[in-house]
Amino acid sequence: MKRIIYIILAGVLIACTIFITTKSASHVSGRGPGRVGAQHPGGQRFRRLDPNSVITNSISMKFAYIPPGEFMMGSAPDEKGRAPDEGPQHLVKISRGFYMSITQVTRAQYMAVTGSNPGLRFLKPDKAELPADSISWFNAVLFCRKLSEAEGRIYRLPTEAEWEYACRAGTTTRFSFGDKDSDFPIYANIITVVVDPARQVGFKDGYNMMAPVASFRPNAFGLYDMHGNIYEWCSDWYGGDYYSLSPLVDPNGPATGSERVVRGGSWNCPPRQCRSAHRRGFPPHYKIHFVGFRVVLEEN
């Protein structure tokens, strides 16, 4: 009799184990944060949503996952180097996670998608890993559309709010690496010493103009060159007073305007123009030798 009871108990135990295992497996393959099994742009399955993980698309662009969250956008009135268009500092909620390319779009990537040489003033043919510069906002958007069509996923420019959220990576300091200008040579390629010693704004970072992408340390999200190297287009129209009107959730800029936002500063900028909160705009048809872009890949 005892033996029969033991057999029944063992059977129940095995059944419970199978049920729990099945339940766990269905949970991790479901949709939502922490899921496994999103469709890889190249057609494979990939594991996500660890902010420290990196995924790669069909043309070897690497992306980091930026989780949803909230942050204080803009700068406080007493921030060193601040401009009026960075205020009022305000709470912004990013309601959806997204992937962001960990580097600025390179010349090689731009060529792979568009098949054209953007005619870059400072790019030599053997400098494929330099960021693609002299790209108009329209051409950056075209790049996103072509890549989206090729892969069946949605690529686009980041909104200005997404860009600053990703740049700060949880920090509230002037830069994602802290407040000190003197740390720049480690973290970013900005204006190099020399030009005018009296200005005392230059740094010996090893590059007088653009540097190959990812030559400096990344921020906490694993994104490289969010400060310096080359300005990056955002999708928003630029509005100097937009922050006083901006909605709380997923702001995407004024309804219209004459300039599109660029962020991050470039190789010819002093530290104050490479701060996380720094804003600037250019007409969307301008092709400028210190403006390029990086892209967002939408989460399905």
Ligand SMILES: [Ca+2]
């Ligand atoms: Ca430099």
